[in-house]
Amino acid sequence: MNRRVVVTGMGAVTPIGIGVRNFWANLKAGVCGIGPITRFDASRVKSSLAGEVKNFDPLNWLEKAEVGKMDRCAQFAVAAASEAMQLSGVAGTVDPNRAAVYLGTGIGGFETNEANCFKLFDKGPRRVSPFFVPMMIANMPAGLLAIRYDFRGAALPAVTACASGTNAIGEAVRAIRHGYADVALTGGTEAPIVEVGVSGFNSMKALSTAEDPNAASLPFDARRAGFVIAEGAGVLVLEEYERAKARGAKIYGEIVGYGSTCDAYHMTAPRPDADGAARAVVEALREADWQAGESVYVNAHGTGTHLNDVAETRALKIAFGEEEARRLAISSTKSATGHMLGAAGAVEAIVCLKALAENVAPPTINLLEPDPECDLDYIPSTKREAKFDLAISNSFGFGGHNASLAFRRVE
Amino acid sequence: MDIFEMIANALADRYGLDASEITPETELISIGVDSLDAAELLMALEEKIGVEIEPTKKLATIKDVVATVEAAQNETF
Numbered sequence: 001m002n003r004r005v006v007v008t009g010m011g012a013v014t015p016i017g018i019g020v021r022n023f024w025a026n027l028k029a030g031v032c033g034i035g036p037i038t039r040f041d042a043s044r045v046k047s048s049l050a051g052e053v054k055n056f057d058p059l060n061w062l063e064k065a066e067v068g069k070m071d072r073c074a075q076f077a078v079a080a081a082s083e084a085m086q087l088s089g090v091a092g093t094v095d096p097n098r099a100a101v102y103l104g105t106g107i108g109g110f111e112t113n114e115a116n117c118f119k120l121f122d123k124g125p126r127r128v129s130p131f132f133v134p135m136m137i138a139n140m141p142a143g144l145l146a147i148r149y150d151f152r153g154a155a156l157p158a159v160t161a162c163a164s165g166t167n168a169i170g171e172a173v174r175a176i177r178h179g180y181a182d183v184a185l186t187g188g189t190e191a192p193i194v195e196v197g198v199s200g201f202n203s204m205k206a207l208s209t210a211e212d213p214n215a216a217s218l219p220f221d222a223r224r225a226g227f228v229i230a231e232g233a234g235v236l237v238l239e240e241y242e243r244a245k246a247r248g249a250k251i252y253g254e255i256v257g258y259g260s261t262c263d264a265y266h267m268t269a270p271r272p273d274a275d276g277a278a279r280a281v282v283e284a285l286r287e288a289d290w291q292a293g294e295s296v297y298v299n300a301h302g303t304g305t306h307l308n309d310v311a312e313t314r315a316l317k318i319a320f321g322e323e324e325a326r327r328l329a330i331s332s333t334k335s336a337t338g339h340m341l342g343a344a345g346a347v348e349a350i351v352c353l354k355a356l357a358e359n360v361a362p363p364t365i366n367l368l369e370p371d372p373e374c375d376l377d378y379i380p381s382t383k384r385e386a387k388f389d390l391a392i393s394n395s396f397g398f399g400g401h402n403a404s405l406a407f408r409r410v411e
Numbered sequence: 412m413d414i415f416e417m418i419a420n421a422l423a424d425r426y427g428l429d430a431s432e433i434t435p436e437t438e439l440i441s442i443g444v445d446s447l448d449a450a451e452l453l454m455a456l457e458e459k460i461g462v463e464i465e466p467t468k469k470l471a472t473i474k475d476v477v478a479t480v481e482a483a484q485n486e487t488f
């Protein structure tokens with residue numbers, strides 16, 4: 001069975017806006033969502049900046065009784081899913097047993113974890129919350145969405161670090177394509193801005209320690225020195241094409257390809273030859289039936305770490321061939337949002353769908369000093385209007401996970 | 412503040428309920444308090460009162476919670 005899979009709903013919670021409309025308008029306009037860390041007292045850690053979601057009031061989506069039992073990452077997932085479900089109008093049209101949830105998170109309830117460790121140290125084991133485990137575990141955002149919408153098919157998390165959101169969507173596509181579900185809520189969520197998290201990434205030398213928000217998240221720029229940690233969520237409603245068409249749903253695009261590979265090389269460093277990343281892109285292109293000469297937008301993983309951006313540039317050249325790679329329009333959303341880890345790929349899928357729908361590629365902001373080792377067209381500073389035939393979103397995660405999705409318009 | 416009032420206020424605060432609607436006969440499940448919520452409530456009361464509370468029977472109503480807390484207090488003092 002090889003059924004077509006389309007997107008009928010989208011929701012976003014990001015450092016540059018809550019709601020797809022706000023997010024997309026700000027992304028096109030080159031708004032920077034990075035600022036001083038306010039989630040905790042950052043005076044002890046090396047990095048002082050993050051991409052925080054501003055003015056997020058969970059009571060807009062949840063009852064008071066629910067808020068205290070959900071980690072911030074689950075609250076983001078609910079907010080993004082609410083928007084996606086509302087847009088889709090799918091509620092009540094699907095057999096609950098044919099509805100699935102595939103939701104990624106790199107870490108899970110990081111705040112809950114840290115807060116309860118402090119309770120254990122300060123007050124002892126009797127003060128560790130009975131909600132500690134359910135709020136912390138990485139599958140709970142998926143489980144909570146299943147409860148909320150009575151989706152009784154598979155409910156699975158993808159936990160592949162920074163590729164989680166993209167892997168979750170890809171696995172949901174396969175579930176619908178091959179007949180295991182007709183509808184899926186899918187995407188990713190993350191709320192990692194906690195002291196232990198920033199400390200850990202700092203110790204890895206993975207984070208930028210810049211103090212200027214406009215010179216911190218610098219994908220493909222020679223000045224780049226690590227990513228900027230960020231939080232958020234992106235959720236899509238996926239449906240089998242014929243049923244979406246039959247019920248008259250608005251279709252935001254089609255997911256036409258997915259590649260998933262592993263470097264099998266190192267815990268955190270990408271393969272220098274970029275073989276794993278390139279194979280993920282090639283798989284997605286093959287499923288998408290890409291033809292040389294097509295106009296392609298690539299939403300890069302583009303983290304702003306030295307190794308990633310060089311390896312990704314190499315991977316695109318291998319996958320498309322040098323000549324076609326030079327024709328690609330490429331940008332990194334992380335230049336504006338920072339790196340939302342397990343949510344990044346899901347939010348960036350939304351960027352691909354909007355780029356195809358509106359014939360515009362958002363920019364890589366603050367890209368002022370191109371790195372000679374990153375010598376493709378990364379759309380510096382301002383958005384570009386162009387009609388694209390195909391959009392590709394790449395995500396690569398610690399553990400060597402490489403995931404790539406391909407999108408097309410549905411005419 | 413007596414134990415019942417303390418429990419009613421804690422629940423009202425946590426779940427956005429009206430404390431005056433909670434009576435000793437109120438069933439926990441009827442106000443959405445499941446076993447995890449009850450464990451969390453007892454933990455908060457332990458913190459406030461300063462005694463260890465170990466329920467020995469199933470907590471069905473507010474009255475049961477009051478009795479459990481009072482038993483823990485009597486054991487301690």
